[in-house]
Amino acid sequence: MDITHRKNTEQRIFEQHCFQWPVKDGIYFIAREDDYKNAAASCRYQLGSIASYELLYNAFQPSLENCKEGWLISGEIAFTELKDACILKPPEQRSNVFPCQSYQSGVYCHKEYNTSADILDYLPKTQRIIRLTNSNSKMLNAEDAKICCSTKFNGQLATPLNVYNNSLSLGVNLCGNGWLSGMLEGNPCEGHTPPDFWLYPAGNFIRFKPLTGDSQAFCLVPLANQSYIDPFPSHRVMSGQGQGRHTLNYYDADALCKSRGGRIASKIEVEYAQQSGYDVCEFGWVKNGEIVYPVVQPRSGCANIPTVVNVGFKDKTTFTAMAYCYM
The missing domain is CATH 3.10.100.10 (Mannose-Binding Protein A, subunit A)
Known part of the structure; x- marks a missing residue:
């Protein structure tokens, strides 16, 4: 078998096993399980480039039946939306996932090779x-x-x-x-x-x-x-938890707040936060060793009126709750 015939045979086998649906507007899908680098190589093997979301959207919007996850030039994985994954949203409304480490997926390719593909910003504008x-x-x-x-x-x-x-x-x-x-x-x-x-x-x-x-x-x-x-609200109070709800003793709560760049909040600071509209229906430590929680919206199981509920002083070593931190 000569070299040209062998290459043509390899090409046909590749297309039979990898193409999932016909080319439309130059866009096609290769069904492989590749990381980004190998996905890009698969497109180049076809003398093309990884497709951008805009190209995919223009070719197949508003939706693609039997959609498959696949790499795009931006580094995102197409059709990984949190809801209605097969719907192609306008480019500025998409929320596909971007992997940080190894991710195996197919790839969407564009038949035209783009020499500048790697230097452009393909994120939403x-x-x-x-x-x-x-x-x-x-x-x-x-x-x-x-x-x-x-x-x-x-x-x-x-x-x-x-x-x-x-x-x-x-x-x-x-x-x-x-x-x-x-x-x-x-x-x-x-x-x-x-x-x-x-x-x-x-x-x-x-x-x-x-x-x-x-x-x-x-x-x-x-x-x-x-x-x-x-990132924090103007009143600067945030709640925090351990490995589960209500698992921090006083010293754990104090350490948690310090580890996040703040300190344990005073009761007055929690009261000010509640007056500013902050509502957390969870037992939490404050600086003087009391357990409190702020309620703005009265409801069953929390409080009947807007208030800072005071549960009182508790043993700092044995009682466990959440933490109120001042940032």
Whole structure:
């Protein structure tokens, strides 16, 4: 068998085993389980380049039946939206996941080879928050999330308000638990309706959690004119928990607050936070050794009126609760 015939045979076998559906507007899918580097090589083997989201969207919107996850030139995995994964949202509203480590997937290719593909910015232009994960089967701890965001994407973890505003005003589905700026963790979309983000019920869903826990992460990749925004509410009080709810004695609570760059809050500071609209229906330590929790929205199991519920002084060594930190 001569070299040309062998290459043609290899090409036909490759296409039979790897192409999932016919080319449309120059876009096609190769069904392999590759990391990004090998996915790019698969497209080059076909004398093409990895497709951008915009090319995929223009070819197949509004949706693609039997959609398959696949690499795109931006480094994201197509069709990994949190909801309605096979719907192709407008480019500025997409929220596909970006892997930080090894991720095995197919790839979407474009028949035309783009020599400048690797030097262009293929992220959304008006909203710059991307969802990060570690690999196909594992999410990220807090430190890995921070490192990946800063080193791989030259970004910083997004504030809860960043994520909330993107979801509310731009229609980007970022509504899930994830690591946020300030080593906070939670779902910024959960139950919010008021214009002020930190009013009830934000405090019940955004807090300090163990840094070793696995979660996705929200990474803000800023444009040149964007600067760092403080992630904490104006009253500066945040709640925190240990490996589970109500697992911290006083000294654990104090250590948690210090480890996040703050200190344990005073009762007066929690009272001011409650007057500012902060609501957390969870027992928590304050500086003088009392257990309190702020309630703005009266409800069963919390309080019948807006107040800071005072449970009283407890044994600092044996009693366990959450922590109220002042940042």
